[in-house]
Amino acid sequence: MTVTKSGRQLVVLANLATTSRRYKQLYTFLDSSTLPVTRVVCGRAYAKVSAPENGSLEAFVRAVRAATTTPETEAVDLVLACHGVNAAIKFTEGKQRLTAMEAAFAGLPNRHKLRFAYDLCCFGASHAPGLHQIGFDAVVGSRGVNANSAFELPTLMGAWANGQPLGVAVTAGNNPTNRMFSDAFASLRFTDVDSFKELSGPDAATLRISSTPQPA
Numbered sequence: 001m002t003v004t005k006s007g008r009q010l011v012v013l014a015n016l017a018t019t020s021r022r023y024k025q026l027y028t029f030l031d032s033s034t035l036p037v038t039r040v041v042c043g044r045a046y047a048k049v050s051a052p053e054n055g056s057l058e059a060f061v062r063a064v065r066a067a068t069t070t071p072e073t074e075a076v077d078l079v080l081a082c083h084g085v086n087a088a089i090k091f092t093e094g095k096q097r098l099t100a101m102e103a104a105f106a107g108l109p110n111r112h113k114l115r116f117a118y119d120l121c122c123f124g125a126s127h128a129p130g131l132h133q134i135g136f137d138a139v140v141g142s143r144g145v146n147a148n149s150a151f152e153l154p155t156l157m158g159a160w161a162n163g164q165p166l167g168v169a170v171t172a173g174n175n176p177t178n179r180m181f182s183d184a185f186a187s188l189r190f191t192d193v194d195s196f197k198e199l200s201g202p203d204a205a206t207l208r209i210s211s212t213p214q215p216a
Contacts, residue, residue: 128198170197
């Protein structure tokens with residue numbers, strides 16, 4: 001079986017400006033551009049691309065719940081662009097550890113529909129255990145501070161939307177020329193910069209946009 005466009009939903013949460021005291025103009029721009037860029041790059045491949053009404057964990061859970069409870073939806077994917085630290089993500093309420101996120105999603109219905117989470121937060125790879133525990137089959141996230149989103153998001157999500165296996169899409173996004181330039185530039189301001197994305201999950205590399213989620 002395959003999942004066609006009518007059975008796919010994508011949830012996009014971009015929440016950088018409300019959780020940072022610095023670089024407000026930059027983060028406001030990134031917050032306002034992530035959803036429209038994602039729609040341009042891969043919106044054609046989804047029945048619906050939506051965003052939570054705000055950057056809180058509560059709103060995030062409601063948005064995912066709305067997607068999983070849509071009867072015709074078979075697969076729910078996620079783009080998550082918040083501030084991240086090791087094993088925690090910053091929502092409007094503050095820094096939330098993975099255990100808090102797992103607890104917030106404890107009553108989520110139809111979690112078997114969750115499929116692919118693209119974590120653009122810093123230290124996104126460290127969030128993978130929690131996202132897998134919530135129900136996502138495949139998780140992509142960076143080893144350290146993430147500085148390569150401007151190139152990587154349209155590259156990775158474009159390849160994914162065009163039907164490439166997720167492993168191929170991640171390799172394209174990890175293009176060393178662009179990544180090393182972005183990381184070198186960001187290292188002038190930040191420490192622990194490493195935008196290289198790791199892919200986790202059983203058979204995650206062979207997952208395609210038409211693939212059915214794994215059984216719960």
